[in-house]
Amino acid sequence: MRIWKFGNDIDTDAIIPGRYLTEYDPKKLAEHVFEGTRDDFRIAVKEGDVVVAGRNFGCGSSREHAPLALLGAGVKIVVAESFARIFYRNSVNTGLLPLICPDTGALLEGHDLTVDLAGGSLESEGARYPFEAVPPFMQEIVDAGGLVEYAKQMKEVELCTKSQQ
Amino acid sequence: MGATLVEKIFSTRCGKEIEAGDVVMAAVDRAMIHDITGPLAIQKFREMGGERVFDPARIVMLFDHQVPADSIQAAENQKFMREFALRQGIHNYDLREGVCHQVVLEKGHAAPGEIVVGSDSHTCTYGAAGAFATGIGSTDMGFVLKFGALYFRVPDSIRVEVNGAFAPRVGAKDLILSIAGDIGADGATYQALEFTGETFESMPMPGRMTCSNMAIEMGAKAGIVPPDAITWEYLRERRPEVRPFPLKSDEDATYSEMREFDVTDLVPQVAVPHNVDNVVDVDEVAGTHVDQVFIGSCTNGRYEDFAEAAEILGDRKFSDDVRVLIIPASRDEYMKTLRAGLIEKFVEAGALVEAPCCGPCMGGSFGLLAPGEVSLSTSNRNFRGRQGSTEAEVYLCSAATAAASAITGEITDPREV
Numbered sequence: 001m002r003i004w005k006f007g008n009d010i011d012t013d014a015i016i017p018g019r020y021l022t023e024y025d026p027k028k029l030a031e032h033v034f035e036g037t038r039d040d041f042r043i044a045v046k047e048g049d050v051v052v053a054g055r056n057f058g059c060g061s062s063r064e065h066a067p068l069a070l071l072g073a074g075v076k077i078v079v080a081e082s083f084a085r086i087f088y089r090n091s092v093n094t095g096l097l098p099l100i101c102p103d104t105g106a107l108l109e110g111h112d113l114t115v116d117l118a119g120g121s122l123e124s125e126g127a128r129y130p131f132e133a134v135p136p137f138m139q140e141i142v143d144a145g146g147l148v149e150y151a152k153q154m155k156e157v158e159l160c161t162k163s164q165q
Numbered sequence: 166m167g168a169t170l171v172e173k174i175f176s177t178r179c180g181k182e183i184e185a186g187d188v189v190m191a192a193v194d195r196a197m198i199h200d201i202t203g204p205l206a207i208q209k210f211r212e213m214g215g216e217r218v219f220d221p222a223r224i225v226m227l228f229d230h231q232v233p234a235d236s237i238q239a240a241e242n243q244k245f246m247r248e249f250a251l252r253q254g255i256h257n258y259d260l261r262e263g264v265c266h267q268v269v270l271e272k273g274h275a276a277p278g279e280i281v282v283g284s285d286s287h288t289c290t291y292g293a294a295g296a297f298a299t300g301i302g303s304t305d306m307g308f309v310l311k312f313g314a315l316y317f318r319v320p321d322s323i324r325v326e327v328n329g330a331f332a333p334r335v336g337a338k339d340l341i342l343s344i345a346g347d348i349g350a351d352g353a354t355y356q357a358l359e360f361t362g363e364t365f366e367s368m369p370m371p372g373r374m375t376c377s378n379m380a381i382e383m384g385a386k387a388g389i390v391p392p393d394a395i396t397w398e399y400l401r402e403r404r405p406e407v408r409p410f411p412l413k414s415d416e417d418a419t420y421s422e423m424r425e426f427d428v429t430d431l432v433p434q435v436a437v438p439h440n441v442d443n444v445v446d447v448d449e450v451a452g453t454h455v456d457q458v459f460i461g462s463c464t465n466g467r468y469e470d471f472a473e474a475a476e477i478l479g480d481r482k483f484s485d486d487v488r489v490l491i492i493p494a495s496r497d498e499y500m501k502t503l504r505a506g507l508i509e510k511f512v513e514a515g516a517l518v519e520a521p522c523c524g525p526c527m528g529g530s531f532g533l534l535a536p537g538e539v540s541l542s543t544s545n546r547n548f549r550g551r552q553g554s555t556e557a558e559v560y561l562c563s564a565a566t567a568a569a570s571a572i573t574g575e576i577t578d579p580r581e582v
Contacts, residue, residue: 009350009440013548017555018527022231022238024205024303036555056351059384060548061527062286064205064302084384085355086286090302137188137316147304151213157312160179161190 001048001077003124004041005109008054012061012087014038016069024065026072033069047074050115052107054080057098058087067096077115079104079122079131092138093147101131167415169322170391171357174278174297174412185321185419192314193223194296195274197283199265200228201529202303204242206284207249209307218253219313225274226250227258229265232522235530263495263521266290266463270374271497273403277392277412280317282309287463287545289380293373294399295392295412297357300381320386321421322357322414323348327364329429334477334579337372338465338543338563340364341379342434344426346444354384356421359414364428365390370399371467378464379545382441433579436561439549447566447578455560456538457488458571459552461519462526465543465564466494468501474568475507477579482514484574489516490532492524516571528552534559541576543567 014037016029023029034041051057051070057080058066067090070078078091079099091098099115101122106129107113113124122129134142144150168176168184175183178191198206203226210218218224226246234240243260250257262268266287275281277295282288284306291298301315309315325344358380365373373390380388390396391413400407433447460466460474471491483489491511493499499521502508508518525532526544533553534540540552540559547559562570565579572582 011546011548013528013546013551017550018230018529019533021201021527021529022236022242024208036550056354056384059350060286060546062202062284062288062300062302064202064304082351082354084351085386086300086302089305093302093304135188135318137318147308148209148212151308151311154312157190157314159190159192159314160181160183 001050001113002046003050003052003107003109003111003113004045005107006051006053009056009059010053011059012063012066015058015066016063021063021065024068026068029065029069030072033073042073045073045075049075050113051075051078052104053078054104055082057083059084062086064090064094067091067094071096079107092141095146099131101129103129166419167417169414169418169420170359170389170412171297171320171322171387174280175319177278178280183319185319187319188316189319190314190316191280193282193309194279195223195225195281196306196309197225197265197269197285197288198306199230199285200239200243200246201230202284202306203246205303206306206310207246209304210310213307213311215307215311218255218310221254223313224255224310225269226255227262227265227268228260229263230523230527231530232260261496263493263498264463264466264523266378267466267494267498270294271403271495273400276400276404276407277396282306282315286381287378289385289388290374290378290463292377292380292387292389293370295390295396297387297389299386318355320355320357322359323353323422323424324359324361324420325424325426326362327360327426327428328362329364329427331428331431334565335428335431335433336563336565337368337375339431339434340426340428341376342436342444342561343431345379345382345442348383348424350382350440350442351384353380356385357387357389358383358385360388360390366393370395371469375464382545433563433566435566435576436547438547438558438560441547441561447576450560450576451578453576454539455487455541455570455575457490457532457534457540458567459490459525459532459540459542459544460564460567461490461492461494461524462544463494464545466492467498470543470564471502471507472505474564475510477565477568477582478510478514478572481572483516483571485515486574487571489571490519490524491516492519493521495521525552541567541570
C-alpha cells in the first residue's frame with residue numbers, strides 16, 4: 001500500500017471541513033476529504049493506501065466524520081507518532097485502525113508500506129518499524145469488529161468493570 | 166495515597182478506589198447531543214439494537230451549529246432528531262436556547278462530581294462547574310444512549326496553579342491562550358487539567374467556562390475547576406437539590422505534572438494562524454488588518470464579554486472596513502445583553518447581531534471567509550479553513566481585544582483605545 005505523508009497537528013477541520021458535516025455517508029464525505037489542504041489526496045488516493053503522519057493526528061473536533069471520510073476514501077490504517085484522544089477512539093469505533101509508531105519520520109511519501117498486524121511492525125523499503133499495541137480494552141472492540149458489533153453482543157453493561165492499563 | 170479530584174469522582178461513582186490509568190465502565194449523569202453529531206449517534210444507537218434510550222431525563226438535545234437550518238440536509242437532520250426526541254421523551258431545546266455548552270451549564274445539567282459526556286469536543290467546558298466532562302464521538306454516544314454508561318480511561322491530572330490578579334483589559338481568555346501556548350496543542354493529551362490557585366479561586370463562572378472550554382485545545386480530556394463557593398452559588402437555583410459538599414484533590418495527590426503561572430504581568434494574548442498554541446503578546450501582531458471580527462461562541466459569547474466590548478466601544482463606531490459579528494452564546498445571555506441596552510449600542514455602531522448559535526466558529530453555515538481574508542475571533546480554534554477558505558487566516562483573542570480591533574480595523578491592544 002502507498003504512503004500519503006502528512007505532518008504534525010493534522011486537525012479534523014483539515015480532514016473534513018465543517019461545512020460538510022450535515023453528511024455522514026463515508027463515500028460522500030470522501031469527496032471532500034482534505035479539501036483545500038491536500039487536494040491531490042482525494043483525487044489520487046487508492047483503496048488500501050495508508051496515511052502516515054507526525055504528532056497529534058486528528059486534533060480538534062469530536063466529529064466522527066473525520067475517520068469516516070478517510071474510510072470512504074479507502075484508507076483503512078492511519079500511522080502516526082501520536083493521535084488526539086477523541087480521533088483515536090472514533091477511529092477504533094468505526095473500524096479505521098490507528099497505529100502509533102514513533103518512527104514515522106523515516107516513512108516517505110509514495111513508498112510502499114506493509115503492515116504486519118500480528119508481528120506488531122510496519123515494513124517499508126526493507127526497514128522495519130515497530131508500532132505500539134492497541135490498548136487491551138480497545139483491542140476487545142477491534143476484535144468484536146467495532147463498537148456497534150461489540151454493543152450488539154451485550155444486553156446490559158456491567159458497571160465499573162475495571163482493567164489496569 | 167492521596168487522590169486527584171478526577172480520581173475521586175470516578176472512585177465515588179464506582180464505589181471503590183480508582184486510579185489514573187484504570188479503565189472503567191462508568192455510568193454517566195448526563196449526555197448531550199447536538200445537530201451535527203446527534204443524527205449519527207442516533208443511527209449508531211439503532212444499529213446497536215437500541216430501542217429505548219437509557220433515561221430520557223438524562224439526555225440533553227439541542228441545535229446550535231446550523232441554526233436556523235442552512236440547507237435542506239441540515240433541516241432533515243434536525244427533523245430526524247426532533248422526531249427521535251418526541252418518541253423517546255427526551256427534552257429538546259431545539260434551536261431556541263443557544264450553544265450547547267452554555268445551555269448545559271446555565272440549565273444546571275452539570276454539577277460537581279458528576280460525569281457528563283457530550284458529542285462535541287468542547288464538552289470539557291462543564292469542568293467549570295466541577296463536573297468531569299468530556300467530548301466523545303457519535304458511536305460512543307450511541308453506546309451511551311443505549312446503556313447510560315461508557316468505558317473511560319481515567320486520566321492523569323496536570324495541576325495548573327495560577328496566582329496573581331489580572332491587569333485591566335486582561336482576563337481569562339488571555340490566561341488560557343497563554344497556558345495553551347505553554348503546554349502546547351498536544352501537551353495534555355489524555356490528561357485532565359486541574360485549574361487551581363488564587364486567580365481561579367476568585368474567578369467568576371464565565372472566566373472558568375472560558376478556561377475549561379479550551380482544555381481540549383491542549384489535547385486534554387477534561388479541564389476542571391475544584392468546586393467552591395462561586396460554583397455552589399451558580400448552582401443554587403439551577404440545581405437546588407444538589408447540596409454543597411467538599412470535593413477537591415488531596416494534598417498528597419499524584420499529578421503527572423505541575424505548572425505555575427502568574428497573571429500579574431500578563432498582557433493581552435493572540436493565537437496566530439493556524440495553531441491554537443501559536444500564541445504571542447498582542448503587540449507582536451498589532452496593526453494586522455482584519456476583515457471580520459467575531460465576538461461570540463461557547464468560549465466568549467457571554468454577557469460579561471459583551472459588557473467589556475461595549476465599555477471599550479463607548480460612543481464610537483466600529484470600523485467600516487470590518488464586518489463585526491456579535492452572537493450571544495445563549496438566549497439568556499442574549500436577553501441580559503439586550504436588557505442592558507448593549508445590542509442597540511452594537512447595532513448602532515455597525516455590528517451584525519445574530520441569534521444565539523455557533524455561527525462562524527465552525528465555519529458551517531454563515532460568516533465564512535474568502536481567500537486572503539483575516540478574521541479575529543473570540544472562539545476557540547484557528548485551524549486552517551476553520552472559518553471558510555483554507556487561504557483565510559483566523560486569529561484568536563479576548564472580547565476586549567476583539568472590540569478594540571473592531572474599532573480600529575486592525576489588531577489592537579485593548580489597553581490603548
